[in-house]
Amino acid sequence: MSSNDVIIVDNVTMRFRINNEKVDSIKEFLIRIVKRSLTYRSFNALEDISINIKKGEVFGIIGLNGSGKSTLLKVISGIYKPTKGTSTAFGTISPLIELGAGFEDELTARENIFLNGSILGYSKNFMLGVLDEIVDFSELHEFLDVPIKNFSSGMRARLGFAIATVIKPEILIVDEVLSVGDYRFQEKSEKRITELFDGETTVIIVSHTLRQIERLCTRVLWLEDGKEVMCGPTTEVCKAYKTQN
């Protein structure tokens, strides 16, 4: 463990209990207790995962569907608390997952910018300072005071992207959404993302398209069934991953 590690995941195990049938009513719950059929199947979505990520690294996570990639991201972001082990992050985490989560349809774009900013943990003054930049980047000047229920999905995505990337967060989490909007905006957003990869921001990317990972990452973790198969320099891991899949 060196002093410039920004993310330390230490022996993390994440166990989920899956009810054989979903029990979410009291009646069901009581009947099952009486019948002693309240059975759980537990499985480990992550098993003994340890990683240290240094400041400025672009770290990729690869693996098939259901291999635990998103679960690991959620543990790192603090959404899930691991069953065993600890995960520590030093710095503000900004997730780029599902842009515009927390948008409120009835409110205008301007109101949503402030609401969304506060969900990301930014202060009012900060948001006032970056408002223009967000509006410029998302190109929504004339729609600023329109309720976003009237927005197209592309417009929403543009707004979400602009808010999430308006500052250089200390840690950026990217979950399979490197490009949103139409072709022109895609180029613009890719450029914005690569601007973030300048050594100041630590980036964690999850993807199952290897091309993106190979192009961007410095180090890669390969997960399978919640277990670490390999972790190391991009070329090595990607080569091994390709031969197996």
Add this chain to the structure above:
Amino acid sequence: MIKTYIQTFQKYRYLLGNLITRDLKIKYRRSVLGLLWSLLNPILMMLLLDAVFSMLIGASEIENYPLYVILGQTLFSFFSEATNGALESVVGSSALMKKIYVPKYVFPLEKVLYSFINLLFSMLAVLIVLMFKPIAASFTMFLIVIPLGLLLIFTIGFGFILAVLYSFFRDIKHLYSVLILAWMYLTPVIYPLSIVENTPVVGLIVKFNPLTWYITYFRDLFLYGTIPNLTTTLICIAYSFGMFILGLFVFRKAQDKFILHL
């Protein structure tokens, strides 16, 4: 540890405020009078209650009967609205909670505070109605912040527990709608405390019901110009902080688990 709690709370205070404004804006969006409704609505409600309850016989039993009902009703509606909001808050924000880290207590807390702001508007409306009533304003009215604050603390605690229960069992919602109705009948909202005092079981429940204490406390100050004694105050404080600590404890225990149930 407490220090980090306060720091995160500071950080998310702005979010809390934004969520409350969001709810207020959505409630009155599309209406011409906008925010004015939050004042107009309770005033109209009170005029209605006033008209209805002036005609009822209970009037002879209680001094200022219509106002007695209005105050009880206003406080109880706050409790009902706030707890129902808190109950659904965590499940309602699950989409957000699964994507980004936000302290989970923000959501039930926000719903209760939002209802509390509505309550303050209603209180303003009560004052306006009061101007047309032959009641001498007493200095004890300023002390209503005590029962209001204590009721708020109690409601936050109770809201935490409901939010947890609902995230595990979705049928709590149906159960609670019955419970809250029963709870209202077991609180002296429209009847005087004296009529149930001597009934064996019900009387006891009404007497132990925390809301009975807060509402009575409030009326004593507001309506009758008397200051409740120290014992009453201490009992109210005990109920509030007891429920608050219990709620916090339950919520803290469950918060890492219920995210998996959403």
